Amino acid sequence: MSDWLVTTVISDVHHSASARSLRLALPDEVEARPGQHIDIRLTAEDGYSTARTYSLSDARETRTLEVTVERAWDGEVSPYLVDMVEVGEPLEVTRPHGGWFTWDSSDPSPVQLIGGGSGLVPLISMIRCREVFAPQTPFSLIYSLRSPDRLLFDDDLRQLTEHRRLPIHLAYTRTAPPDSSRPAGRLSTEELAEFSIAPERDPTVYICGPNQFVEHCAAAIIAAGHAPERVRTERFG
Ligand SMILES: Cc1cc2nc3c(=O)[nH]c(=O)nc-3n(C[C@H](O)[C@H](O)[C@H](O)COP(=O)(O)OP(=O)(O)OC[C@H]3O[C@@H](n4cnc5c(N)ncnc54)[C@H](O)[C@@H]3O)c2cc1C
The missing domain is CATH 2.40.30.10 (Translation factors)
Structure with missing residues (x-):
């Protein structure tokens, strides 16, 4: 209990x-x-x-x-x-729990984060900890969301972008902002390969979001050459 x-x-x-x-x-x-x-x-x-x-x-x-x-x-x-x-x-x-989908700030490996919707939540926690405890560890974020009005952690993401602390690839699935060069649509396999840290750098990949999003991204990232044991997933259902 x-x-x-x-x-x-x-x-x-x-x-x-x-x-x-x-x-x-x-x-x-x-x-x-x-x-x-x-x-x-x-x-x-x-x-x-x-x-x-x-x-x-x-x-x-x-x-x-x-x-x-x-x-x-x-x-x-x-x-x-x-x-x-x-x-x-x-x-x-309850007290915090969960052991597999966690980031250890003493691990110097690069980190590729891939979040869909509220799946960004545990990833922003990793980003915030990295800024304090391991600011030299390379991080990169791919964030898929429905439309600009669903953006989470706007201030954090703007600051990180302004100070070139984090490469961020935003993928709007339903409505893109007028100044976006990317048309609205789901993240493609090619896009995931293009905007993620190269497999040769051996990043830990964290993927979080709805079931289908996680399955699609995990399959794409493994097809792009990442070792399955380097890919950690969390499903929000
Ligand atoms: C590890 C983990 C981490 C999570 N982290 C977050 C987080 O950081 N932020 C966040 O927002 N969410 C998170 N979630 C999701 C969260 O736990 C809840 O599932 C979510 O908030 C919905 O809960 P609810 O009580 O509002 O909806 P629920 O009452 O659980 O209903 C959810 C949906 O299921 C439908 N539903 C309910 N009962 C039935 C039924 N009998 N038959 C068919 N459909 C039904 C409802 O209509 C509704 O659309 C996380 C989930 C997991 C597993």
């Missing part, structure tokens, strides 16, 4: 009409690794309770954690986290 910690929501960021980050203050110190997730449990007045898993979008501190939730319109938990819970209110969570 999980041990539930009672945290307090201490701040939030609205990324879009459908996505919000929540920073949670922990009752004691907790070590977390970038790529890990927590479960969040909601309990109704009649005692009914349900829990969902959310990746950490920030694992740098030991007294706070951040999660970032994209609303499933007819979902049970995410609408509450995006629209209803207020700063100052409590939230029950």
Whole structure:
């Protein structure tokens, strides 16, 4: 059985009409690794309770954690986290868990990140940790999203681009911004090969997003010459 910690929501960021980050203050110190997730449990007045898993979008501190939730319109938990819970209110969570889809800042290998939609969440946690703990480790990001209004972590990505800290390839699947040279459409196999770190440099590849996105990208990246054991995936379902 999980041990539930009672945290307090201490701040939030609205990324879009459908996505919000929540920073949670922990009752004691907790070590977390970038790529890990927590479960969040909601309990109704009649005692009914349900829990969902959310990746950490920030694992740098030991007294706070951040999660970032994209609303499933007819979902049970995410609408509450995006629209209803207020700063100052409590939230029950587990300690961070998950071991395979994590990045170790002492590993000097280059890192190729590939995220679809809210699959960017654990990847931004890796990027944020890299900036603090291993700023020389080469990182590269391919980020697929539906349309410009669904962009997550706009400020982080803009800063990283401005300071040439991270090559970013954005792929809009439904609507591209007017100034984009890439027409809207799904990431192609050729594009994934062209914009990812070359297999000869032996990067660790992290792919996260919906099932089909992860399957497509993993197959493409292996076809491009990356060793399957260097490819780590996480599916949000
Ligand atoms: C490892 C991991 C990490 C994750 N990290 C994140 C994250 O960082 N950010 C994030 O936003 N999400 C993340 N998720 C997804 C998250 O856990 C939830 O699945 C998501 O928020 C939807 O939950 P919900 O309660 O709002 O929707 P749910 O109530 O679970 O419903 C989800 C969808 O399924 C449909 N559905 C529900 N029940 C049925 C049924 N019986 N038959 C058919 N359809 C049904 C609903 O209509 C809805 O469209 C992660 C998932 C995993 C596994």
